Amino acid sequence: MAPKSRKAALEQQATSLFRDKGYAATSMRDLATHFGVEAASLYSHIRNKEELLYNICFPLAQDLFSGLENLPKDLSATERLLQALISHVTLITRSPDQSIVFLQEYRHLSEPARTEFLNMRKAYEQKFKLIIRQGIRSGEFRKIDEKITTLALLSAVNSTPYWFRKESGLEASWVATLLSDILIHGLSNKTKSLQESEGQVRRKVALRKGVGKVEKITKTKTSTKTK
Amino acid sequence: MAPKSRKAALEQQATSLFRDKGYAATSMRDLATHFGVEAASLYSHIRNKEELLYNICFPLAQDLFSGLENLPKDLSATERLLQALISHVTLITRSPDQSIVFLQEYRHLSEPARTEFLNMRKAYEQKFKLIIRQGIRSGEFRKIDEKITTLALLSAVNSTPYWFRKESGLEASWVATLLSDILIHGLSNKTKSLQESEGQVRRKVALRKGVGKVEKITKTKTSTKTK
DNA sequence: CCTACCGATCGGTAGG
DNA sequence: CCTACCGATCGGTAGG
Numbered sequence: 001m002a003p004k005s006r007k008a009a010l011e012q013q014a015t016s017l018f019r020d021k022g023y024a025a026t027s028m029r030d031l032a033t034h035f036g037v038e039a040a041s042l043y044s045h046i047r048n049k050e051e052l053l054y055n056i057c058f059p060l061a062q063d064l065f066s067g068l069e070n071l072p073k074d075l076s077a078t079e080r081l082l083q084a085l086i087s088h089v090t091l092i093t094r095s096p097d098q099s100i101v102f103l104q105e106y107r108h109l110s111e112p113a114r115t116e117f118l119n120m121r122k123a124y125e126q127k128f129k130l131i132i133r134q135g136i137r138s139g140e141f142r143k144i145d146e147k148i149t150t151l152a153l154l155s156a157v158n159s160t161p162y163w164f165r166k167e168s169g170l171e172a173s174w175v176a177t178l179l180s181d182i183l184i185h186g187l188s189n190k191t192k193s194l195q196e197s198e199g200q201v202r203r204k205v206a207l208r209k210g211v212g213k214v215e216k217i218t219k220t221k222t223s224t225k226t227k
Numbered sequence: 228m229a230p231k232s233r234k235a236a237l238e239q240q241a242t243s244l245f246r247d248k249g250y251a252a253t254s255m256r257d258l259a260t261h262f263g264v265e266a267a268s269l270y271s272h273i274r275n276k277e278e279l280l281y282n283i284c285f286p287l288a289q290d291l292f293s294g295l296e297n298l299p300k301d302l303s304a305t306e307r308l309l310q311a312l313i314s315h316v317t318l319i320t321r322s323p324d325q326s327i328v329f330l331q332e333y334r335h336l337s338e339p340a341r342t343e344f345l346n347m348r349k350a351y352e353q354k355f356k357l358i359i360r361q362g363i364r365s366g367e368f369r370k371i372d373e374k375i376t377t378l379a380l381l382s383a384v385n386s387t388p389y390w391f392r393k394e395s396g397l398e399a400s401w402v403a404t405l406l407s408d409i410l411i412h413g414l415s416n417k418t419k420s421l422q423e424s425e426g427q428v429r430r431k432v433a434l435r436k437g438v439g440k441v442e443k444i445t446k447t448k449t450s451t452k453t454k
Numbered sequence: 455c456c457t458a459c460c461g462a463t464c465g466g467t468a469g470g
Numbered sequence: 471c472c473t474a475c476c477g478a479t480c481g482g483t484a485g486g
Contacts, residue, residue, distance in 0.1 A: 024251035025335065028481060040482080041455045049481065078415070104331060108252065132414070141414040145405065147390070149414065152406055155386035156379040163378055178372065179379055186413030187359070187368040187376065188305070255465060267466080268471045276465065 007045045010035055014052040019097040023053055023105040053105060054113060060102045061120050063091050068127045077135030082180045084131060089157055089176035096161035103158055125150055153183055234272045237262055241279040246324040250280055250332040280332060281340060287329045288347050290318050295354050304362030309407045311358060316384055316403035323388035330385055352377055380410055 013035050017026045028049060032039040046052060067087035071080060092099035106117050129150045135141035157179055164175060240262050244253045255276060259266040273279060294314035298307060319326040333344050356377040362368035384406055391402060 022249065022251055022334070024249055027479075029479085038456060040457080040459095040484095043482070044455065081414075107249070135414065139416055142412075142416045144409055144414060148402070148405065149409060151386050151390055152383040152409065156383040159378050159382035163374070175375070178375065182371060182376060182379065182410075182413070184413050184415050185369075185417075186409070186411050186415070187308075187362065187371060188411050188413070189366055189369045190412075254463075256463080265472060267468095267473080267475095270466070271471065 010042065010045050011052060011055055015056055015095075015097050015101055018053070018056065018101045018105055023101070023108045050108075050110060050113075053101070053109060056098055056101050057106050057109065057117060058113075060091070060095070060098055061117060061124075064088060065120060065124055067091055068124065077131055077138055077140045078184060080131045081128075081135065081184065082177070084128060085157055085180045085183075086173050086176040088154075089160055089179065090172040092158065092161050093164045093166075093172040093175065096164055099158075099161040103161075125154065128154060156183065237269065237272050238279060238282055242283055242322075242324050242328055245280070245283065245328045245332055250328070250335045277335075277337060277340075280328070280336060283325055283328050284333050284336065284344060285340075287318070287322070287325055288344060288351075291315060292347060292351060294318055295351065304358055304365055304367045305411060307358045308355075308362065308411065309404070311355060312384055312407045312410075313400050313403040315381075316387055316406065317399040319385065319388050320391045320393075320399040320402065323391055326385075326388040330388075352381065355381060383410065 010031075014026075014031055017031055017034060021030070028042055029039045032042055035042070064087075067090075068084055071083050071087070075083065092102075107114065109117055129146050132141060132144075132146050132149055132153075136143055136146070157176070160175055160179075164170060164172070237258075241253075241258055244258055244261060248257070255269055256266045259269055262269070291314075294317075295311055298310050298314070302310065319329075334341065336344055356373050359368060359371075359373050359376055359380075363370055363373070384403070387402055387406075391397065391399070
């Protein structure tokens, strides 16, 4: 809503249609009709159809990448993973439709954009993999398969745009924290030993508070945590 | 390989193309060329393009559904979840391309097939959600959000067709067990209390066996922990 | 942003 | 399984 420019409004409309019907099945006439102009008029704002897809995929890719680069350097793997996931989930839930197009339609980019995109994704996954590795080396994480774990983990958090709605009152950071908690501690209710690892006791208590059903979050929430 | 009928071979070729280019971006002429005939000849095997998509999506949907219905009835939630995930991962890794089309292209089905498909998926997710709920009630699982957990969990396992290759020597049941282990026990290396919950000790030992890196499985692994 | 229009390609049919 | 062909629609351009 409240798009800055006409072009931004057009990209927003394209995002919505690409999300619903897919890039290939969305025609410029579809788009024009929803935008309220004739098909030929679209080309006063854009050069071609693919430019729309490009402008949906790459800014988000860039934002996600930057999000990881801006993480504090002196964290434990557990904390790094949490922060990385919060960054990721915050960004993709901020624009769910854009994220879904980003996740599903990038392959319709022509070369060399497509390869460039895949390289960014690979590098991004690599950063997560390194956090996992760091956690295994430090003894924070068990000796799980790094690659499989990384992909399963990213896949799990990438499901958020499909069900996350801002109107539900959920906060992205809360969702990220909840997912991190599941991924790090598992579903199991086994009693953990009293010896909690370094300095994560406060974090953990806070995590537990945010774990219940949706309706309860406005009460205590996770904000009680850091202070 | 070794397709029973010409029609089956055509569906296999269609699966491969739909997987690589998407349903909408794959033309009947593409398909015909790869299949080695003229476009018009395809219609002696099929009624229309959508029939191909239908025959890719629905049999797999049916198989997945049956997989859950055939689970033994007297299991703990932890065991049920493991069995359900093994069934799921085994089926989708058996035909990775078909699974990817199933996951990504079903939306191009026309009505009423599309709605029928979505209803099956909903019911399928519901069955997983019930296992989670059962686990929470029995105290096996922590009080996590059922819906979010279910979707994140299915999303995590649905990433397998994207990287799983039979030639890698991995076994589907091993992958399923590994993913279950991550989801149930988490990444964390926190020492668990000695009081393991009812009768799962043997299973757990078995799980741990499948946890290390691929090459190292037979050596020591995480099993050093519990004792 | 419009009218008018382009060559290419789409899914599919007729008839053998 | 082929040749021949269909009406519809595609992304995009010319020219105003």
